[in-house]
Amino acid sequence: MSATEDAASGSAAGPRPVEGVPCGCDEAVERLWEYVDSELGALDQQRVEAHLEECAPCLEEEHIEVVLKQLVRRCCKEEAPAALRMRIHEQLTVLRLRTGTAPEV
Numbered sequence: 001m002s003a004t005e006d007a008a009s010g011s012a013a014g015p016r017p018v019e020g021v022p023c024g025c026d027e028a029v030e031r032l033w034e035y036v037d038s039e040l041g042a043l044d045q046q047r048v049e050a051h052l053e054e055c056a057p058c059l060e061e062e063h064i065e066v067v068l069k070q071l072v073r074r075c076c077k078e079e080a081p082a083a084l085r086m087r088i089h090e091q092l093t094v095l096r097l098r099t100g101t102a103p104e105v
């Protein structure tokens with residue numbers, strides 16, 4: 001049997017994350033919470049980071065998540081329920097839209 005056969009004809013496999021290649025906006029936003037929580041693996045962490053470096057909207061989103069995280073940390077020791085996170089997130093987004101700047105804590 002040949003172990004190299006899979007690798008040689010591996011074009012059938014779907015696209016795989018490649019080191020140093022930024023992920024898309026959808027993926028970045030989806031993973032932001034884990035990103036700011038340092039829960040991502042090194043490779044995913046790098047990819048989100050690379051995306052944030054070149055995508056201003058997602059970088060802003062990341063700042064919101066960081067603020068959100070600090071708020072949640074302050075309010076409760078436990079991980080905030082998704083519903084609460086959503087509510088705070090909405091508030092922060094509204095706040096940002098009104099003032100035109102990121103909310104300060």
Ligand SMILES: [Zn+2]
Nearest residue numbers: 024025055058
């Ligand atoms: Zn983006």
